[in-house]
Amino acid sequence: xxxxSQHPSWVICKSGTSVKIExxxxxxxxxxxxxxxxxxxxxxxxxxxxxxxxxATYEQGVEKxxxxxxxxxxxxxxxTVTSAHPEDSSFYICSARRxxxxxxxxxxxxxxxxxx
Amino acid sequence: GENVEQHPSTLSVQExxxxxxxxxYSDSASNYFxxxxxxxxxxxxxxxxxxxNVGEKKDQRIxxxxxxxxxxxxLHITETQPEDSAVYFxxxxxxxxxxxKVTFGIGTKLQVIP
Numbered sequence: 001x002x003x004x005s006q007h008p009s010w011v012i013c014k015s016g017t018s019v020k021i022e023x024x025x026x027x028x029x030x031x032x033x034x035x036x037x038x039x040x041x042x043x044x045x046x047x048x049x050x051x052x053x054x055x056a057t058y059e060q061g062v063e064k065x066x067x068x069x070x071x072x073x074x075x076x077x078x079x080t081v082t083s084a085h086p087e088d089s090s091f092y093i094c095s096a097r098r099x100x101x102x103x104x105x106x107x108x109x110x111x112x113x114x115x116x
Numbered sequence: 117g118e119n120v121e122q123h124p125s126t127l128s129v130q131e132x133x134x135x136x137x138x139x140x141y142s143d144s145a146s147n148y149f150x151x152x153x154x155x156x157x158x159x160x161x162x163x164x165x166x167x168x169n170v171g172e173k174k175d176q177r178i179x180x181x182x183x184x185x186x187x188x189x190x191l192h193i194t195e196t197q198p199e200d201s202a203v204y205f206x207x208x209x210x211x212x213x214x215x216x217k218v219t220f221g222i223g224t225k226l227q228v229i230p
Contacts, residue, residue: 107159
């Protein structure tokens with residue numbers, strides 16, 4: 001149990017376009033989802049925390065208007081990278097907190113974004 | 117905010133030997149310490165975790181120890197196998213408004229040599 005599906009697993013887009021990444025909890029309800037960014041050979045950096053039905057909380061230095069997060073249901077959160085630029089190329093990973101569980105968050109498999 | 121330091125950054129061991137990864141954290145309010153294994157191109161997978169009210173936890177070949185006073189925690193893998201090769205991340209988390217805010221270490225690339 002506790003599976004998180006992230007889609008797409010990889011995407012290539014042109015500069016200036018927008019890309020949407022989906023994070024779904026398949027067999028549980030996720031009150032809270034988290035979005036991370038990971039550069040090659042580096043650690044995971046938290047970008048934002050989203051709670052179902054409310055606005056996301058962004059970490060310092062993360063542009064809210066560039067990285068749009070929507071958590072419209074208990075099983076789906078989306079991250080939209082708007083007006084993407086090559087420097088946005090990275091590995092984006094979501095994780096989900098199972099409703100009623102304080103610990104043991106489950107991660108998605110990640111999305112490799114390449115902006116050309 | 118919380119700061120987690122992890123070392124070594126790379127670790128090579130012979131198959132069958134043990135591997136130890138160490139982490140320190142800065143915020144004494146952190147109360148949950150998960151360890152994740154990440155294989156190339158995949159998301160992290162939780163392998164073991166420990167809460168602040170426990171000093172040691174073991175799951176088959178994997179064990180984690182926690183020293184709250186020193187703010188140290190460690191991952192021990194015994195009888196290593198080639199499939200243990202991956203990047204391992206420690207993390208410290210703190211309660212923040214109904215959920216746990218997790219801070220990751222820099223990661224340790226473990227290579228198990230057959």
